[in-house]
Amino acid sequence: MSGFLFVVPPLVGHINPAVGVAAELGARGHRVAWVCPDAGLVRRLAGAEAAVYPCAGAADGERPADLRGAEALRFLWEWFLLPLADEMAPGVRAAVADFHPDVVVADQQAFAGALVAERLGLPWATSATTSAEFGGAYDGIPKVAGWLRDRLAELRGRIGDPAGSADPRFSPHLTLAFTTPELAGPTDRPAVRHVGPSISARPAADGFPWEWLDPSRDRVLVSLGTANADAGGRFLAECVSALRDRADRVQALVADPGGTLPPAADDKDLLIRPTLPQLPLLERVDAVVCHAGHNTVCEALWHGVPLVVAPIRDDQPVIAGQVVDAGAGIRVRFGRVTAAKLGAALDTVLYEPAHRAAAARIRIAFRAAGGAPVAATHLETLAAEESR
Template sequence: MSRFLLVVPPLVGHINPLVGVAAELEARGHRVAWAGHPEPIAQLVGPEAESYACATPQELTRPPELRGVAALQFLWQKCFGPLADAMAPGVERAVDAFRPDVVVADQQALAGALVAERRGIPYATSATTTAEFSGALEGMPKVAEWIEGIVGGLRARLGDPAATHDPRFSPHLQIAFSTPELAGCDAPQARWVGPAIAERPAPDFPWEWLDPARSLVLVSLGTANTDTGGRFLAECAAAVRERAGRLQTVLVDPGGVLDTGSDADVLIASRVPQLPLLERASAVVCHAGHNTVAESLWHGVPLVVAPIRDDQPVIAAQVTAAGAGVRVRFGRAGRAQLGAALDAVLTDPAYATAARRVRDAFRAAGGAPAAAAHLEKLAV
């Protein structure tokens, strides 16, 4: 039996892929513990999970108007860097108490990688988005150099100053929860396992509301964009109502920017059972968050993607390059553009065919069992 410590940021999309991996490791007789913010870990893994609390900075949300390089600078200055400093003492306590054989560190939880390298513990990178493998900064050398400076300062404080590799890319093992068929690249150092889909607690849902004679559209902007999505969600609802004879929509609104409720065409809820709904969905409209995209394509569902910020434009480009969806502009798309995009992915069979092609690649990659097998080899 080996011990695996999973170090995660307080972000749902970065915890979800490791839930299935943790369950698989435990089913194989290993012991798993978590280090991070207790609330999302308990919500997604369960209150019985063995976990060690790590502090987080008070400010982890960005001003909604930030885009591009400004948003990236904010992330590193106000989020990733401060998050690593805040989490490090909790990770240290977890290492002392749990004595892991392997640390699994999310790419945005740099404290996990840096503490592991300083303590001489093998660690694996958990890459819940493939944007870091895409070479997005190749045309911005000054930005890349600036990020290297921040990482270097973190390493001097928290890690092994003699190390020279980028801690976001473990020299021992990098697990990417996608495949080259979607990512459009094949980083040879990564182990491409596809999405790690696992059952998770699901809220109640009025299944009797669904009309099997109409196509189901799921609309979600994730949990981190509630400050920006009101207009977009309202336009999505309007586009579907214009197609009421053939479409129904479940619209996820965690921030309550719209009136919660339902009519015959649109159901608005703060939380939904996303995985069971994807089994019935004909299309998904989303912000191109990697978690939502991966889960949609795992079910072979084509997408309308409206990236907002961060890695989302990269993931949206991957979707369109794979032929599995249509991209619209988040800030400008109205009901006419959204309706046309939905019409395209629902009526042109090429989109569904491409989505199924990615689905087949995802499922062949092995998911959580493949990730667990790679981690077992690292622990030997």
């Protein structure tokens, strides 16, 4: 049996797709361990028995709510991704020395995993929790693309093999893409394997009032993810207004982790909670309004649910474009949308069949791709090839 070391940032959306793959490998008898700055978070998502090596590093620092575009990207790299790689690298090296993995599985934004593996001569695979860069998202912005290359070259000089040349975001051995071309479009990057979403069981949602759901009305789930609580107040308020106007035919569930909305106690039309059990709810809702985060989009489409997407920053505009190009949803402007425009978009995805049909097509493709079991098989193949 082989050993697989998963290197992940302390972000739920980046750990969740790896959880199912790690569980599948463990069920097949392989050794599995993790490296993450937040061991408690990994154990909460992957199970209390998960073997997690400690390392330094902090979660994504708060960014100004109005930061967008290239400025937001620069902030993400300079204040989170690059420092995180430097901080994680000693812990990754220590974990490799103790665990002796056959393959390092590095999240696409946990550069330390890829570069430390490169320096130590270990095969590594990329866990790509977003497909935004597969199609050359920055090709049309050469200054941005050049700036990113320069920063990665400097990082390689500090923690990787100075003679190396592989982009640490894309393993030359294996890149696991948790999507399919039906959503993401084709890619000419080598070694990419489209495995579809890795959907695995999550901790039970104790205390959720399932009896609140009204089977006589359509249901809409609204979520901006846990990382956008600081930016979502105005947008969520517009959502609530649009949904209130449709209360005769729509029930709404709104995730509000930042507490920006007034509570809606004993309200039969609107349920506001800091967190919602997203996966089981997606089995029961008719549309999703979200920020075009890759995980939320793919989980919705895994269930064949059409979307209204309002990208905020980072990879979200690219993912929103994929949703629109695939016909599975409508894009609105996060910073300027009104209740009227949002309501019109909701009416379209709820009551016109084209978007639901497109979401159903992607659902079929996602499930045919195989998810975590197929990803685990690709990793087994890599380990076997490298051991010859």
